[in-house]
Amino acid sequence: MKLEVPSDLGLVGDAVELVATHLPPGTLSPRRISFNLRTALAEALGNAIRYGTGEDPGRTVRVRVEVGRDVVRIYVIDDGQGFDPSRLPDPTHPDNLERDYGRGLFVIRHLVDDVAFNEKGNGICLTLRAG
Amino acid sequence: MRFTLKKDKSGVVIVGVEGQLIVGNRQELKQKVLDALEEGSRKFVIDFSKTGYIDSSGLGVLVSLSKKIREQGGELRLAGLNADLQTLFELTKLDTLFAITRTAEEALAAF
Numbered sequence: 001m002k003l004e005v006p007s008d009l010g011l012v013g014d015a016v017e018l019v020a021t022h023l024p025p026g027t028l029s030p031r032r033i034s035f036n037l038r039t040a041l042a043e044a045l046g047n048a049i050r051y052g053t054g055e056d057p058g059r060t061v062r063v064r065v066e067v068g069r070d071v072v073r074i075y076v077i078d079d080g081q082g083f084d085p086s087r088l089p090d091p092t093h094p095d096n097l098e099r100d101y102g103r104g105l106f107v108i109r110h111l112v113d114d115v116a117f118n119e120k121g122n123g124i125c126l127t128l129r130a131g
Numbered sequence: 132m133r134f135t136l137k138k139d140k141s142g143v144v145i146v147g148v149e150g151q152l153i154v155g156n157r158q159e160l161k162q163k164v165l166d167a168l169e170e171g172s173r174k175f176v177i178d179f180s181k182t183g184y185i186d187s188s189g190l191g192v193l194v195s196l197s198k199k200i201r202e203q204g205g206e207l208r209l210a211g212l213n214a215d216l217q218t219l220f221e222l223t224k225l226d227t228l229f230a231i232t233r234t235a236e237e238a239l240a241a242f
Contacts, residue, residue, distance in 0.1 A: 100191035
């Protein structure tokens, strides 16, 4: 499955539903699709649109979904400059708790089984294993 | 996805989040609550009993609203989180920042 999502935060919900409702049944449990996949994909798409494409309506974010026998991989790639995921502060630190930003990647890492970035840092791969 | 807003007889504003609270609709929730705050409401319950998922932008808007409501001498409670959403608040340690009850009725009773 491949999507080109226009750089519009208002479309994130629809794009997530499109992916979640078109997954072949059986690989992931309904609960993991309902919560883990939806939340992680919304995060990744939101980040790509906000930071990657700068919400520029002329740009798009590419989503590619690969479904294996016991694994689902979702790639979200924007055409931005990329970033260094190792340089993000801990959002659970008491000094950061009352910030209203900075939790996205933290949440993703806790909801999926594996997170990988491409070298440039403008593409993320979310892996969810069967269950 | 939609937000419902009502006031109970003691003036507590109850906001229902149906569907999801994510980057694409968080500003709508924020505006509804800020409008009610502007009109003088000071006690708020956000009811997540019909909410499927919340992303970090949704969490962020809740943090922001909590601060604004407190600054105005008010109070915000969250209610109705399912097990997955409760886990989300716990892993982000936001369960330490918010008063969370099992149901909206319990939240109302706690004011």
